[in-house]
Amino acid sequence: MSLDAIRPRGRPAHTPGITVLAYTPNGKKVVTGGSNSAIRIYSVGQDGEPMTVDEGVEGHLGIGATNDSFIMGAEDGTVWQYNLESGRMDKLLVRCALPVRDIDVSKDGEWVAVASDELTIKVVNVEDMTKVKYLRDQAKGAKHVTFDPTGRYVLVSCTDGFLYIYSMLEDEPQLLKKLDGVIRKLEADKEATSRAVWHPDGTAFATAEATRDISIYSTAEWRKEKVFSGGHTGDITTLSWSPNGALLATAATDGQILLWETKSQTVLQRYDFPSVINLSWHPTQNSLSFTTLDGELFIHDDFVPKEYQPLLAKPLQAAPIYGGALAEMSENVMRPLANRPKEPIPPRRRAGTPDSLDDILGSVDGMDDFVEDDDGAGYAEGINSFGKRTNDHLDDPRGHDAKRLMESQWRPRVHLPIQPGSTPWKGSRRYLCLNLTGTIWTVDQETHHTVTVEFYDRELHRDFHFTDPYLYDKACLNEHGSLFSNNPNDGSPATIFYRPHETWTTRADWRTQLPQGEFVKALALSDSYIVAVTSKDYVRIYTLFGTPYKVYRQKSPAVTCAAWRDYIMTIGNGPLGGDGKTTLRYSIENVKRDEIHQNEDVVAISEGTELQSVFFSDTGDPCIYDSNGVLLVLQHWRIQGQARWVPLLDTRQMDRLATGRKEETYWPVAMAQEKFHCIILKGGDRYPYFPRPLLSEFEFKIPISTKPPKTNEEEDETAERNEIARFEESFVRGNILLSLYQDLLSSTNATASQRAELARKELEVDKLLLQMLAVECREGEERGMKALEIVQMMRDRSGKMLTAAVKVAQRYDRSVLEDKIRDLVDKRLMGEEDDELA
Template sequence: MSEPMRPRGRPAHTPGPTVLTYTPDGRYIITGGSNSAIRIYTVGQDGEPKTVEEGADGHLGIGATNEYFFMGAEDGTVWQYEVHSGRMEKLLVRCALPVRDIGITKDREWVAVASDELTVKLVNIEDMTKVKYLREQAKGTKHITFDPNGRFVAVSCTDGIVYLYSLDAEEPELVRKLDGVIRRLEPEDEATARVVWHPDGTAFATAEATRDVAVFSVGEWKKEMTFSGGHNGDITAVSWSPNGALLVTAAKDGQVLLWDSKTQKILRQYDLPNVINVDWHPTKNALSLTTSDGELFIYDGFLSKDHQPFLQKPLQAAPIFPGALTEISDNARRPLANRPKEAQRRERLGSPDSLDDILGYDEDMDDFVDDDDGAGYAEGLNGHGKRTNGHLDDIDGHVGKRVLASFAKPNVHLPLQPGSTPWRGNRRYLCLNLTGAVWTVDQETHNTVTVEFYDRELHRDFHFTDPYLYDRACLNEHGALFSNNPSDGPATIFYRPHETWTTRADWRTQLPEGEHIRALALSESYIVAVTTKDYVRVYTLYGTPFKVYRQKSPAVTCAAWRDYVMTIGNGPLGSDGRTATLRYSVENVKRDEICQNEDVVAIPEGSELKSVFFSDRGDPCIYDSEGVLLVLQHWRTPGQARWVPLLDTKQLERLATGRKEETYWPIAVAQDKFHCIILKGGDRYPYFPRPMLSEFEFRIPISDKPGKAQEDEEEGASRNDNMRLEESFVRGNVLLSLFKDLISSTHATATQRAELSRKELELDKVLLQLLAIECREGEDRGMKALELVHMMKDRNGKMVEAAVKVAQRYGRGVLEDKIRDLAERRYTGEDDDDELA
């Protein structure tokens, strides 16, 4: 049969990049190009398209549902439009760099935005404040595609690497990085690096640098076969037919080729130059193409009568199996019995809970006996129709037991350097705290390190070339500390003081061969390093080794303040071979006194330690992945320490509406406040330029979030006042106990003693306000009111006198008498602080 008549090209856009897509129902074709115009063509009609002139210039990415379509532009914007009217609905998201591609999830709830930025964003269509992030890329993204089953998303980067993420969990998780699958491309190149998923979801195709098309299996992620020998130029477009029986490719050689997926043979060749995009109609025998000349070609009746039967077949299995392919029925997920055995196995391998992997499935056994009626009588038979010995136990025990044992890996916490971030692109922070920031930039042959201070009147910023490739750092008002862990030499510690009265005061020391540093800490007096051999190495500020000892638990991190050192390690393995706890120790290295020894760090199950540091008053603090800041109370007394929450960031008022999605990067605890960096959306780490610091008042979580709406407005206001005062009382007690511990362990100054009295007075004032609320509520609240008076410190009796006046004001005569009796017993010494009179 002769080739169908070539359609007339429609001048849709100015010359340059063009994009197109069908809506999922096949009713419309939408195109965009280098100009601002957007064209909406109604399928089956030859009239003029609907033109939308509101778009930005340079459309590079497109995606559509039946109701909306999305355009990504060179200015970094992604706009949402209504399909039927073409009306611009809203700005969905904005990127700092050009948007290169757009993908839409199977459920049509999320739009993936790929740009020249390193991070890919998944934005919810209904609520654009909900954003997920794909963060593992080292270079900008050229293409992004979702598999038809909605389980995976493929990101094709300009560095020639394909990143495959699983969407099974709430947050996307990287499952495989494929290097060399696609060629390296510049963002503006017309050649394609797109991952094109087969409609059955068990394979995908990509264009190789050899101008062939490779097909990879899902699950094993390896190349199974190629469509080769077709093109003499770089491939610009690849597209499977809706049922997977055919493949169309276009290239710079001016050829569009139609392939038989089953045999990988060329069925027909079309002369169409400059084609850069190809898309099949979802249900009809039609194909649309756009060119770099800005033209759109709509091929109705694309396949000749000889080839139309290919398109009329039900969904076909991906061509990743040896030998002839077996067709499957119209329902792609149900009739697995009709699929090739290898196809079934590979599809199961794509699942994270594959029974084949666990039970040692052997697909060859299925070929001997056919179970025609599905009754299951063929199970467990060998090649002679006899029952195998598979029902007997293995020599080494049940397979399931062996597999479970092999997967029982210890659940240990990875080493943590407080204040540091992972690499993003070619830079990372080595240290972030209230003194300043230290960051490093990878220059391929060396690094460059910058140290920047907040107080530039006190210290001057400095910058140096780093041939040692430092990977950890600490910074305080006295100096900067660095370390590295080279693969071909000993680990090094380098300290540089900010000021010195000698010619040179910086120093460098090396650790024994084979011992690497897991974490560093720097105080006013000492330098601390915990190592891979679980040694705690303590040095003076000028390089003298002061102490070396091995801690009892495998080292994770450390912190230091003045003469105190806090080390944290993984706890012992449980009976299941896992560890769920972290253990900490606190020591005064100068006095050689252990304050707390191998106690448990209070981290909930399933959470992680995000940072550890001492407050400005010297109290150990931790911040966990649940967003909770905790302080170690009574830590100077052996056996008395406990972790007290100072702030649950998920209960902040700014998050009460539920519209904001943000987390907090811990920096410090100072001046009775939590200092942090606010991370917007799904960001997990601070990035450049260096963000501003924010601070939050402590709020101990004792009840619901303040400000929640109440059924009765007056009752709600009263309850909120009560909650606020109760929280203030609990928080004041904690801060008072921390301050008492501080001044009892040091030589208290007159200023500190005065501050202690002030803190006690403030606490009594809170109790007095709570007393007023109880008196206002009614006589039946008298027991609690008296209890509040009893809790007052009241060194001089003035607060009890004030409590009497409050009872008088509200006419609580019985309560007034009880308070006077309490005051009299206190003055005579009869009142016992441990009992309520």
């Protein structure tokens, strides 16, 4: 089909001049504004007349939309918010003394950035217009302003040719960079654009150069990475990424719209449309809308040709930065670099894999002469050079291939090393550490890496980043410092580097090298020590300022380690299990006291499950998280031979997943404040990616039982069983947390506040038992024996809770039970042991 056959018709929308447009995030509406006072609201997929709003002022130059409203900025300096359904003018968000040139609404719809001929950019809260942030570092008026997809940055394109980059994470925006040579020097009323347009993954933005090329700049050091060249012959007026970032659409004064593939930076299609001034992709469909200087709106359905539509159907793609077009994020492909050895694959690098089956078959020579079995009948199978059928169809007397493979090539399956909190490479970046203190992430720049350390509490610590020529592949972070290690593949020794956050000397960071041929498998950092388990199964312990403290060899091959204060925990591969996979063994020791609490005990990982992470809780209890989504804590670990793994949460049984509508998993971060802190991974994601995801927290819930099915006939009974199950789970959970706290206090010099907290926890458990007693008493006298058993489990020795239990029995007229509880009260007060039901 020719392009003329599918060419959309122009829809007269406004008088000639600058015409702006915006889709609502749900893609149901497209809103336009122009040089006249009218505002048009088009319903996507309908050819009828648009809704017209005549309340607007003349000269709309900026536009933004949410699903409920849209915002217009005009030449008279006003920025108004309108109701999307009624078109009614709701409120004036901000007024500028000079014309508004551009606006941008943050992705969450909470803030609108306003660029005008004034020297200050205003960022206004949509709900509360009294909340305003000011960007004051510009020397000239601004032509464009844009939020990044996460709302962390605002980019301001000034008429003097400078691009200003602001951080919006603080209450007072901070100027991060002032870049020269990135955009053109353009007056505010020029048709050409100097807008910085963010890639959907938030790691890069595109700008138009004076050479009519398009440059891609990354957020890592804010430098140019790629160029889209050889496209337009006129000044570029607008550009827009497809929603998944796989395609780029641009328009210019040469009268053409170009469709680019971002991975290869090549032009896929050219469309002849003159005077295009703004364009925007539909959020979910293969459709592109654009406006012209003639005041017309075009909605180009099926904009991407059929042969290229698979590119648009892909999930979110990585920005085309860092040493070559990146492969699809879902496939996580990276080919070996030409200046680096391919074998062996270095520990820090992800292995390259072919893109498709065609790549594999294309590398095989000598495939021209073969018999084709075109109809699939199988006559080409087992034919020798004489045209006779061989005996290949018969079973091999030695058994099938799988049997011979098991006999000759079987190998035990071992657990690979784990660095808690780190993710594999995806594109050219990865997280080295994710915890409650902050994050450490690195970007591959081919010849070196750039490492960024970000903190959640920026009042306590400031973010920093540095150029990394050592190519660090492991890292740890806490409130005192950051720790790094690398495993070079060029024959250089492995390095451990520690950098404290604060120091009262000139220089306190240090670096040490391991013996030649020894590599770091896992790192751990505590308030007191640094731990590294190595490829030679050594456990190397250093003080925080680089003094080697201990070196010994693990009894089992190293897998990972964790540390908290003076304690370290190491995990290694142990004997083979029944499934042909090694069991995991752990050891825990107090380094300062030189005491071993647990020695080569078993890590409780069920069959077919992998260890995903290991860490200490904020109170110092070892925890593990497995691939089935179960969080377990180690109880009584300070006593030799008494340790056991107790489940605190099975994420697959959480109420949020009960309906089956949500498809999500959880990336473990920490166990703190008696909650599980994690990152929610949607769909089929296995690892968190950029931009930095938000942390979520969930209450513990011991897997005791599932909710009984609800029926109309037994609705009351079901509610009762649910109540009992809830109390039972709370009681078991309270006992476990109480036990962990008792163990902690028994190993330290408990303070008065800690002893008071222990008493409070004991009282909470007894209160749960009292609630369970009330349920049993309500059900009748036949439940009396269980009710008495519940009373006997109370820890209170003062008699207050037992007296309350007597009152509960009196309330429900359980006289026999009341007498037995009174007898129990007398025995407790006399200090006698009641062993009747022990």
